[in-house]
Amino acid sequence: MESYDLGFMKLALAAAREASMREEVPVGAVIVSAGAVVGTGYNCREERQNPLCHAEIMAIQEASKALRSWRLDQCDIYVTLEPCVMCIGAVLQARMRRLVFGCRDPKAGAVESYTACVKISDSITNCRLPKVCLPMSLPRCFRRFFHA
Numbered sequence: 773m774e775s776y777d778l779g780f781m782k783l784a785l786a787a788a789r790e791a792s793m794r795e796e797v798p799v800g801a802v803i804v805s806a807g808a809v810v811g812t813g814y815n816c817r818e819e820r821q822n823p824l825c826h827a828e829i830m831a832i833q834e835a836s837k838a839l840r841s842w843r844l845d846q847c848d849i850y851v852t853l854e855p856c857v858m859c860i861g862a863v864l865q866a867r868m869r870r871l872v873f874g875c876r877d878p879k880a881g882a883v884e885s886y887t888a889c890v891k892i893s894d895s896i897t898n899c900r901l902p903k904v905c906l907p908m909s910l911p912r913c914f915r916r917f918f919h920a
């Protein structure tokens with residue numbers, strides 16, 4: 773299972789590199805359904821001048837469009853950085869099946885580092901979100917960027 777997760781985390785990392793090349797904060801995300809990528813996103817807040825354009829939101833939009841559904845309950849999301857409050861909210865609203873993230877974000881991580889929104893949201897959406905942290909899946913330079 774771990775190499776399965778690492779494979780998709782590498783794709784999320786490739787998306788993060790895309791953000792980095794565009795001088796954005798390097799965060800990437802992919803959404804997987806039945807073993808296939810259905811959505812990819814990278815942080816493009818600067819380019820679009822839009823605070824909503826985090827990697828997870830971009831990937832969720834793409835996946836919802838591809839699957840023609842807001843309900844992504846058969847999907848797993850892989851993101852290089854622990855999601856923020858907005859993004860964990862979106863992941864829960866999409867009823868996603870599983871969350872895999874790379875490094876913790878002590879500054880804004882809303883899964884377990886800065887705050888733990890998952891617990892609160894669990895009672896709202898009535899779904900449990902299994903989460904896996906894979907910090908060593910990321911190159912040291914990425915982890916250092918977020919002081920994780």
Ligand SMILES: [Zn+2]
Binds near residue numbers: 827828856860
């Ligand atoms: Zn976010």
